[in-house]
Amino acid sequence: MTTSKTSTATAGTDLLALDRQVCYALAVASRNVIALYKPLLEPMGLTHPQYLVMLALWEETPLTVSELGRRVSLEPGTLSPLLKRLEAGGLITRERDPRDERALAVSLTPAGARLRRRAEKVPPAILDRLGMELSELEDLRDGLTRLITAARAQ
Numbered sequence: 001m002t003t004s005k006t007s008t009a010t011a012g013t014d015l016l017a018l019d020r021q022v023c024y025a026l027a028v029a030s031r032n033v034i035a036l037y038k039p040l041l042e043p044m045g046l047t048h049p050q051y052l053v054m055l056a057l058w059e060e061t062p063l064t065v066s067e068l069g070r071r072v073s074l075e076p077g078t079l080s081p082l083l084k085r086l087e088a089g090g091l092i093t094r095e096r097d098p099r100d101e102r103a104l105a106v107s108l109t110p111a112g113a114r115l116r117r118r119a120e121k122v123p124p125a126i127l128d129r130l131g132m133e134l135s136e137l138e139d140l141r142d143g144l145t146r147l148i149t150a151a152r153a154q
Contacts (some may be wrong), residue, residue: 036129040122044115045089049082051075051119057092058116062105064097091115123147 018024041051049072056071057063061064063071069079083106086092091112097105127134 008021012094033126033130037122040125044118045081045092049078050086051122053079053082053086054091054112054115054119057106058119062097062107064100064103064105065094068106087113123152 012139014020034105037048037051041048044051044061052072053068054087056068065079065083068083069076072079074082082093083092087094090109093109094104094128097103127137130137
């Protein structure tokens with residue numbers, strides 16, 4: 001007899017129990033972990049979504065708005081006002097992409113590039129606040145990345 005990933009639950013297991021739900025654990029973990037970032041990002045003038053955009057731009061700049069949206073998994077309607085706020089804060093510029101005049105290229109300003117040095121203190125502070133080893137968090141991230149890939153394939 002073979003078993004599948006979707007085998008039936010054993011007798012007495014309530015598949016609808018809140019604490020058995022992956023979606024619940026992910027939602028609570030997400031809210032709580034992102035809340036740890038808030039006091040670290042506020043002095044830099046960043047929200048968590050803005051921090052994600054800056055992380056992508058610190059890796060590669062310029063990026064088109066569509067490339068950036070794919071990188072940080074944000075829709076244009078969410079990304080556009082976020083970019084406007086970063087631009088108003090002097091951290092990025094948005095200009096026509098010389099490779100494709102129809103696209104906007106997002107680049108770091110010198111102030112945006114300098115902010116990276118301050119942001120380098122964020123990951124160690126998060127590790128400290130969570131009280132977890134880096135390897136534990138890397139394993140968790142890798143598992144979540146597999147989960148994201150599987151969910152997107154549906």
